[in-house]
Amino acid sequence: MKPNADEVPPRGRPRWLRPTYYFSRVRDLSPQWLQSQGLAGLLVDLDSTLKPYRQATVAPETAAWIRSLQAAGIRLCIVSNGGGKRVAVTAEELGVPFLARAWKPFPWRCRQGVRLLDVDPSAVAMVGDQLFADIWAGYWAGIRTILIVPLAPEQEPFATRWKRGLERWFLRRLGVIPGAGAEQSPHAPSPEARHD
Ligand SMILES: [Mg+2]
Secondary structure (H helix, E strand, O other), X not given: OOOOOEEOXXXXXXXXXXXXXXXXXXXXXXXXXXXXXXXXXXXXXXXXXXXXXXXXXXXXXXXXXHHHHHHOOOEEEXXXXXXXXXXXXXXXXXXXOEEOOOOOOOOHHHHHHHHHHOOXXXXXXXXXXXXXXXXXXXXXXXXEEEEEOOOOHHHOOHHHHHHHHXXXXXXXXXXXXXXXXXXXXXXXXXXXXXXX
């Protein structure tokens, strides 16, 4: 029941940067797998998670994944650090509620999102591509976290790309991706997916 992913083992510090799960892409999070983990709601990041940063629309496969979750009764809310108007266009297209200008890693919008979903916090996870935004915010908000390999990281703004190097350092330290001197991690999401 864990297609293309594994639960990141509870080791490695800092805990506030350690994702509960690590997946290649959002659409691998099937309704069956989410339900098997006791997850009934997801807060989902937008840029580099649902769509590449410079792309205005979500790929048809990703839109289909959203519909499959909605059909299964999984509650969704987009929580993005992006500006309201831009986030609203995508969210409305997908028929998903959204919270923009989230200021992740601060936890306020995640907490607001959990209330909006009306699901017990223990059954909600924050899904996103950035350790220092999505994973930290989810941890701070007291919910589980799912790290996704970023879509088209080359399109990201300079500040984000700069942080990717630091993220890789932490991901190796946390045992999420294999690193120099470390054993091959059994927890890499798939051979073709790389966090770079
Ligand atoms: Mg993102």
